[in-house]
Amino acid sequence: MTSKVRLAVVTANRPHPAHSVRAANVVIFELIRALAARPELEVGWLLVEHDGSSLATDDERNGSQFLQDAGVSLIGEMTLPKPTRVGGRIERLLAPKIEHFYPDYVHSAVIGRELSNWKADVAFVPWSEWLTAACADVPMTKFAYYGNPDPKTGRARTHHDIRLEGLSLSRLATLIGLRQLEKMHLAVMHKLDLIGDVANNDAEYYRNNGFDNAFYVRNIWIDRLGETWRPRRSELESPTPVRIIANVGKLGGTANRLGMEYLGRELLPALRERMASGSYLIEILGSGNLHPKIANLLSGPDIVLRGFVDDIDEAMMTAPVFLCVNNATSFNVGHTRYLHAWTLGCCVIAHRNASLAMPEIEHGKNALLGSSAAEIADLIATAAGDATLRNRIGEGGWLTYRELFTADRVAEHIAERIVNHFSFDRG
Template identity: 40%
Template structure:
């Protein structure tokens, strides 16, 4: 959806001749559900080229010797799939070098395009090395790594970080959807800045009436997860939920007075799964109508971001679009500074404080509606696709113009 929004606005701006190429190391076919969006873009003049499948063998070559040789020479990026394979992209474009390239939330595409001798731009999310480091930390928490495994992973992390940053430094500009990650990139020499994520969907037209009719308060229904339940950030969040927030809710509300519903695919990490074996926690998996489930829950809890792994979450935007009262950790604002306590969310510094805010929200309908209204206001302004992509286009146009005129943007 985000690729569609950005591409659509680029085409409508009249400033660019837009070419669209799917680049991946695995599946490159467009999902069937994307058909109408593809036709919309074609009607706007967007040209679709043959998808590009990256070779899994890195540019450094196969085998430990070649990889060590690349690292020793300061070319860690050549160990990452996609780097050095820009000729594949050019073949898809008929051998024609584009004037500029924009990678949109696509790691392999970002690496493949990074060596092109043209202006390069990247709209991105979580840094690869940050996710890898968080996975390693999770394994340490759960006792899943040996000493040898830790030593090997430390080297892997160093190489991944060095390679990723080397590739990203070749970009003229990166927009990152998390303010803390943008700052980290900038500190590492990447020309990066924060630009908000976006929510392409409309706000639920009658969210207040829908909530008045369906909210379940006895027992109090709490949405506790939306997304892949095995993802790293969600695993951290589920541990915090099960071991610290739920016990506090039992103290405050009593046994049987609440339900935490977990939605999304995947299976919990084997060491996390036993923690979820509690009658107050319901692992629902995929459901037919996730919006209806969120509408019927007085509280939308985001238990992530309590640990060191702090990232932006699209689920805040999804929740706001449905008039949800979002409760989470104060550190969520490090990634998304627009999240503000008692304006568009209820934020606590500790698991106990977060649990207390869940209780407060569950008992106070007026508070829930006020927080929800603040969320909708933020969603339709700061995270509005037209505003976000408009800013991206202005940056693109200014930098490309400055290249032609020699005047700094």
Template identity: 35%
Template sequence: MKILIPSDIIPSKEHNIRAGNIVLYNIIKGFLNKGVQVDFLYFNNDNKKINISDIDLLRNKRFNFVTELKFKPHTKDNYWKKFKKVFLPNMYDLFPILFLKANVKKEVQKIKPDWIFIFWSENLTHLFANIESKVFAYYGNPLCKNMKASNFLLEKFRSNFFQKLLQNIYLYNLSKIHHRIMKNIDIIGNVAKNDALYYKNKGHKNSFYITNTWFNKFSDIQIKKEINKNYKTNIFRIAANLGKLNGTANTYGLIYLFDRLVPVLNEVFKNEKFQLHIFGSGKPESYVLKKSIFKNVIFRGYVRNIDQALLQCPVFLCCNNATRYNVGHTRYLHAWTLGRCVVSHNNVRLAMPELKHNFNCLLGKDEYEIAQNIYKVYKNKKLFKTISCNGFDEFKKSFRSDIVVDKILKKMKSYKD
């Protein structure tokens, strides 16, 4: 089998600022290990100079770097274009990358792949739809769902009536065009179960849930040692955010954390000390920063050695899924690979059903149960060890890249047009 993988990120075995680089590397490696021929087409959106010889995968005879296509994202629109984009848009107005369609068709005709595999990219999913070759989109958050969630925040904290109206008209038109394009994708493998159902309900018959994937830097022995370490309880550290601080999901999560959970945690812990460590690049939205007035909340920013920083925090807390914006996250997998005890909201199971309360994580229906779950871990090291070990085992059972690649190939081979 020959698979073409177009991407705007370079696969790398070195973990850098974007986790996608190494996740993509491991997926490609999984394909190669199964005897698949992989042709890689790089989309250089930033016009950065790349050294192709640095791509480690080139050592494998079944990996071929096809070419580099440069695409400069559109910058400023004049008033007419802005008006047209809102009220009378076509697909090229909304997704300018589609102007590369002719170039892409030529490359696909030369390569003649059995499948095109799109990794975590809305732009490239749109570009390769209806390209006269079968397409498997390994997909994340639905574009329209993400925009609707962003609009809600803008309406609540920033927009006036006129802006709200424009946002809703734009979203309505974008949704129509997006779903029309997506119907040309042969298989949508969505990494959140609720989002796979979302596309199915929109008429995409081959939308299904497939687990996300992550990578494991440490051996089983190393992680078991970390789990068995006696964590300090004089100041109990909780990792309370990971990733871009002004991202949509993180913005929702931070609002929930500051508005609802931190006050309850202060009541539950009383005079016992705890800290909430907020990891991630960028700055939170201004309306989020106004809420973070708690002394025990520490903004760490971007931390280069994030694994070591997380290992100092026995609990990995994620509030994102406690909100109206419920999507799948690799951060749960990241925490599991480090032997951390995952604490979240019950809603996460709608996106990732592998998370099971009192087995591989601790889940609560509201801020009171979530706070109590964190306090239980603080007081009960045996509970921490049990949940953390089960989480690490769940990662190995369900989320390793070789397991995910097997599922992808099985779906491709059984596909009937």
């Protein structure tokens, strides 16, 4: 190609570089900035919000100027009506349509006109299910930078509810509804030209469902500390008792809830056999409440529920071990928490399933991975007594992040996919 591809990034939030605003806004800003720096691309940004959305902060409103300073054209700001339910339960069951599950799908035409006025070649939608559906029929190449397939989380959570509380008619109806959602979700995704998923196993799911242009694209995170993580960790890390961060994020989140049950039911008994009482402390960070049955599994003097933590970086750097067993079950998804931990030089310990979603997570290089609760308990005990091992894993994680997961590296991959797509189509 000799001319630049005009890439319109369509978001539902206001990108901004300041670390004081929402993390998603900062991450998307970094991605747009990095895309705008690619010589193959001419980048514009379109904001699409719903009527009644939370008011933007002063910092967020100023994000437009920061994007312009980064070389991004401002396409415009659109406000759509609040989504309303379309279709009744019987109609959704017997004759489902896309708009029954994605009511914003009906706005593709108006969004398409806005993008066409800017002469966009590509509509690029990062991390938004509803906005991906809303852009599904825009008259240009469509690229979804995607997370979990839409029915996946609901299905996992409903099955977990059944396991904890039993089957009910409402849960059975939910599972039937999720089957219809999956059909309409795949109908939306088949309207797209490129799907870059942040989990390798989910990219495979789309390929198995007939979408040849689905591929794995790494997630990104922001590195707040750079090289200074080393002296900061040396200053903060508290080796006795060994602190183990075992959760970050809302306790009610599906992956967190499954991980916390595995921790309490499988791993904690193995760890109590492996390590002496009082030699370690498991810290669970995050707002919300545990399910009562899971809370019963996570009781004892070796467990602390800290709730929401203002300075999560400091909490993670105080702990010699960062434990994540959210992927220990059949619900395997990509998590930015691994990237977050790597930017802080954490010694990451996880279930080996983590590499199904993120193949860059490698045992002995940037993480310690076990295939069972007993193996993971052994790894925790070994790492607890071996600072050299912890430092090596922490260094390996930081280097992996710097090499593969920065916004610039991910933008390079995205730009390459886009250019190859156009070269193939026009060749």
